[in-house]
Amino acid sequence: MSKQLIKLRVNGEQYELAVPPNKLLLDVLREDLGLTGTKRGCDDSSCGACSVLVDGVPMLACVALAASYQDCELTTVEGLGTLDALHPVQSSWGDAGGAQCGFCTSGFLISTKALLDRNPHPSLDEIREALSANLCRCTGYMQIYESVKLAIERAAAAKAAGAGS
Amino acid sequence: MTMPAFRLERPRSLADAVSILATHGPDAMILAGGTDVVPNLQMKLFSPRVLVDIKPLAKNAQLASIDWSPANGLRIGALATLTSICESPLIREKFPVLAAAVATIAGPLQRNMGTVGGNLCLETRCQWYNQSDFWRKSLGGCLKKDGPICHVAPGGKFCWAAWSGDSAPALLTLDAEIEITGPQGARRLPLAQFYKNDGMDRIALGRDELLTAVHVPARMAGRRGNYHKLRVRNSIDYPLAGVAVSMHVDSRGICRDARLALTAVNPAPLLVKEACEWLAGQPASPELIDRVAQQAIRTAKPLTTSGSTPVYRRDMVRVFTRRALEESWRSADGK
Numbered sequence: 001m002s003k004q005l006i007k008l009r010v011n012g013e014q015y016e017l018a019v020p021p022n023k024l025l026l027d028v029l030r031e032d033l034g035l036t037g038t039k040r041g042c043d044d045s046s047c048g049a050c051s052v053l054v055d056g057v058p059m060l061a062c063v064a065l066a067a068s069y070q071d072c073e074l075t076t077v078e079g080l081g082t083l084d085a086l087h088p089v090q091s092s093w094g095d096a097g098g099a100q101c102g103f104c105t106s107g108f109l110i111s112t113k114a115l116l117d118r119n120p121h122p123s124l125d126e127i128r129e130a131l132s133a134n135l136c137r138c139t140g141y142m143q144i145y146e147s148v149k150l151a152i153e154r155a156a157a158a159k160a161a162g163a164g165s
Numbered sequence: 166m167t168m169p170a171f172r173l174e175r176p177r178s179l180a181d182a183v184s185i186l187a188t189h190g191p192d193a194m195i196l197a198g199g200t201d202v203v204p205n206l207q208m209k210l211f212s213p214r215v216l217v218d219i220k221p222l223a224k225n226a227q228l229a230s231i232d233w234s235p236a237n238g239l240r241i242g243a244l245a246t247l248t249s250i251c252e253s254p255l256i257r258e259k260f261p262v263l264a265a266a267v268a269t270i271a272g273p274l275q276r277n278m279g280t281v282g283g284n285l286c287l288e289t290r291c292q293w294y295n296q297s298d299f300w301r302k303s304l305g306g307c308l309k310k311d312g313p314i315c316h317v318a319p320g321g322k323f324c325w326a327a328w329s330g331d332s333a334p335a336l337l338t339l340d341a342e343i344e345i346t347g348p349q350g351a352r353r354l355p356l357a358q359f360y361k362n363d364g365m366d367r368i369a370l371g372r373d374e375l376l377t378a379v380h381v382p383a384r385m386a387g388r389r390g391n392y393h394k395l396r397v398r399n400s401i402d403y404p405l406a407g408v409a410v411s412m413h414v415d416s417r418g419i420c421r422d423a424r425l426a427l428t429a430v431n432p433a434p435l436l437v438k439e440a441c442e443w444l445a446g447q448p449a450s451p452e453l454i455d456r457v458a459q460q461a462i463r464t465a466k467p468l469t470t471s472g473s474t475p476v477y478r479r480d481m482v483r484v485f486t487r488r489a490l491e492e493s494w495r496s497a498d499g500k
Contacts, residue, residue: 001170021173021216024203043166044204046401048274059278063203065196067173068218111274132400133272 006067010035011079017066025069026050026061029076037077037106041135048134051107052076058114077106080113088154089113089147098147100138107134112148116155122148166207166297171216179228179346179377182219187348187373189215195375196220197244198279200271201287209298210288210310219244219375228377231255238383243282243376247332248273250281260381262390262411266335269392272400282376285333285343285356289326289364289432290403291317291470309365317468324364326432327470329403333360333434335392338411338424339385347374360433367432388413389493393485395429395478404429405471406478408461408485412444412493420444420494425457425486430465430478437464437486449494458486 003018010033017032029035029052041049043062050062053075081087089112092098099105108131115122115130122130127148136144174193176182186193194213196202197220205211222244223229229244233255241250250256251268270276270284293307293316306312309324317325333356341356356379359369370376390411396402407428413421425440439460447453467478 004173020170022168022171022206024168044207045200045271045275048272051274057277058274060200060274063199063278065173065199065203065216065218068175068196068199068220071221130273133274135401 004067007070008033008066008074009072010074011076019066021065021067023066024062025052025064025066025074028066029061035076035078039103039106041103041107046135047104048107048111049104051110051134053079053110053114056114056117058111075110077109080109087113088158089116089151092150092154093147096147096150097143098139100136104134104136104138108136108144112151115148116152120155120159121152168203168206169209169212171213173216173218175218175221177221179222179225182217182222182375183346183348183373185215185217186375190372193217193372195286197283198246198275200275200279201283205288205295208296208301210294233259233386235383237380238386239379239381241281241379241381243285243378244280247276247279247281247284250332251276259386260339260388260390262338262388262392262409263332263335263381265390266331266392266394266407266409269394269404270331271402275401281332281379284330285336285359285379286368286370286376287328287330289324289367290329291324291326291364292472293317293470294326317470324432325468325470326364327429327467328360328367328431328433329429330434331392331394331404331407331428334407334409334426334428335390335411336379336381337426337434337436338390338409339381339388340424342380342382343376344378344380345370345374346377347371351377353380357436360435362431362433362435364432385411389496391489391492391496393489395473395481395485397473405473406430406465406467406481406485408482408489410486410489410493412490414494418448418494420447420449423490423493425461425489427461427465427482430467430482435464437461444490449491454487454490457490458483461486 001020008015029038039049041047045060045063051058052061054072089109192214196218228242230242232240257264294309308315342353388411392409394404395406409426412423423444425437428434440457462479462483465482467475
């Protein structure tokens with residue numbers, strides 16, 4: 001199949017790539033851009049490991065054609081923070097033990113980031129609902145919810161500190 | 166799994182989309198949210214030469230907006246996401262059965278991508294069909310795809326693949342109509358006439374047409390309603406059985422008008438017609454509710470299309486019908 005030139009905006013960077021029209025966004029991110037934080041789990045839209053933000057809304061990259069997302073602002077887990085300055089959801093996941101094998105983690109981080117951007121103080125029910133399309137087979141979810149709660153505290157503390165300075 | 170080869174079209178106007186579909190006929194396939202179509206493409210269930218991505222049309226507000234007016238009722242553009250529907254304060258207040266049903270579709274990630282048009286045009290599902298190419302070929306295919314026999318009802322020439330959408334039963338209880346656009350322009354069709362109750366030929370949509378909107382009459386606004394869904398997990402899963410109810414109850418607790426619809430237990434979402442006749446003009450009574458619930462399981466004909474047993478799914482239709490009717494009457498009392 002002949003390749004087509006597509007333009008993607010990922011983590012604030014503009015890319016121009018030649019890809020076949022049937023190539024999935026997940027594969028373009030992982031193979032063409034080397035952004036391997038986004039994972040292929042179930043491969044049929046039922047596990048959430050491939051979640052990315054599309055204009056701030058979490059979606060599944062395994063059922064998205066890359067060519068269909070040219071006019072969007074895409075954010076992968078690599079775009080959340082840096083090694084020196086982790087995003088609150090990243091540092092809290094480490095400190096509260098939200099990750100065990102880590103395979104589902106990037107999807108959970110993406111869903112959590114989207115939740116907290118929309119609703120900075122979600123209830124436990126709202127957290128569970130927002131994460132209900134992300135599957136984890138290690139932790140039993142309790143540490144994941146603890147991680148989200150810690151992220152909420154840290155984000156609130158950072159905001160308060162920012163407001164005070 | 167790998168994707169089949171196709172040419173991708175991304176029309177910028179409805180007229181372009183219709184003309185592409187008209188040009189390619191059966192070789193073209195519509196792609197919207199992708200949550201149903203893309204996994205099916207990967208399983209080689211479909212092999213279109215041209216895939217028509219209609220998402221760019223969402224920029225045309227008419228095709229993705231939710232509008233209400235007392236004169237014209239509710240209009241939902243086909244590309245409205247499922248999230249936008251179940252989170253709409255208007256739909257939650259005026260059409261609770263629709264908000265409840267859409268909130269159960271898959272999970273939040275899928276609802277962010279999936280559209281109401283896509284959910285109304287969902288492919289029918291069966292455990293012998295929704296499998297990889299390799300799996301299906303090892304078994305010699307099935308009636309619906311590449312094979313001579315139906316593994317659900319061997320000997321039969323009818324495909325029992327189950328209608329597995331959640332929004333359709335809710336919209337059936339609201340007397341919804343759909344707007345279909347083709348080369349001759351737009352036409353309206355009662356939703357109940359859209360479904361053909363045939364696992365292989367599920368909807369009355371021409372290959373050069375697309376579903377562009379859903380309309381709910383204003384007289385259905387404010388009705389009580391709810392949706393009960395059987396599935397293995399409380400998220401992500403397709404329904405194994407589903408019951409939707411909408412009901413207008415007067416101040417004395419008399420049911421003035423009611424609709425009851427089932428999903429996932431037939432090749433189409435179906436209204437239980439007797440329920441409407443039997444409930445009208447009646448007060449709540451356990452005997453009446455039991456009678457309607459018994460009738461609901463006569464409408465339900467689940468076969469072994471999923472991992473759950475037909476007996477259990479049928480029985481849950483009875484339980485859900487009873488619960489949905491009781492809740493509708495109760496919530497009306499509290500008003």
